Amino acid sequence: LAPIMFGDETFGDRIYNESSGDNDSNNNKLGGAGAITASGAPGLPPDDEDNNNSKKNNENYQNEKQQKRFDELKDIYNKDNSKTDLEIDGQLIKQNGGNRYSTRIYESQNLSDKQIYNYAEELAGQPLTKVKDGIYTARLQDGTNITLRNVSNSNTGARWTIDIKNNPTLLRLYNGLNKAEIKFK
Secondary structure (H helix, E strand, O other): OOOOOEEOHHHHHHHHHHHHHHOOOOHHHOOOOEOOOOOOOOOOOHHHHHHHHHHHHHHHHHHHHHHHHHHHHHHHOOOOOOOEEEEEEOOEOOOOEOOOOOEEEEEOOOOHHHHHHHHHHHHHHOOOOOOOEEEEEEEOOOOOEEEEOOOOOOOOOOOOOEEEEHHHHHHHHHHOOOEEEEOOO
């Protein structure tokens, strides 16, 4: 399936641009078409070594964001921890309901659909794959399945739900917590 695009950027492009401090993807970059390299020669494609370093930096950045997200989830699902709120895109999102065990409901009126989608991708640490309209999924190397969906059978009024299944961190937290839900109203 084709990667999900945000304007003219993919998830990887966006994460790389954020991590390198370049938020304007239209700027000429060193080595880009028409750029002048340090030697004064017209821009050539970067060496494979430089390309590999960029990929490693991007991967490290994605892994750090993903770890931060799962650390937050571990806190909000730990009944002995008083933390209940999530920080998404610099905004503190308040929990408003759910059950003691697997479901957390958040007031997300200040978040756009794109911000919720980006949050789900940060949890996945990779681009989500569109299954069908309103359903996106990713399978992680550790066996975790993450699904973002805007369809629901419950009466919670959620516009988006993230299902997290078989995550080793959450399974250790509560023996048998093989499915956690984060609902955004």
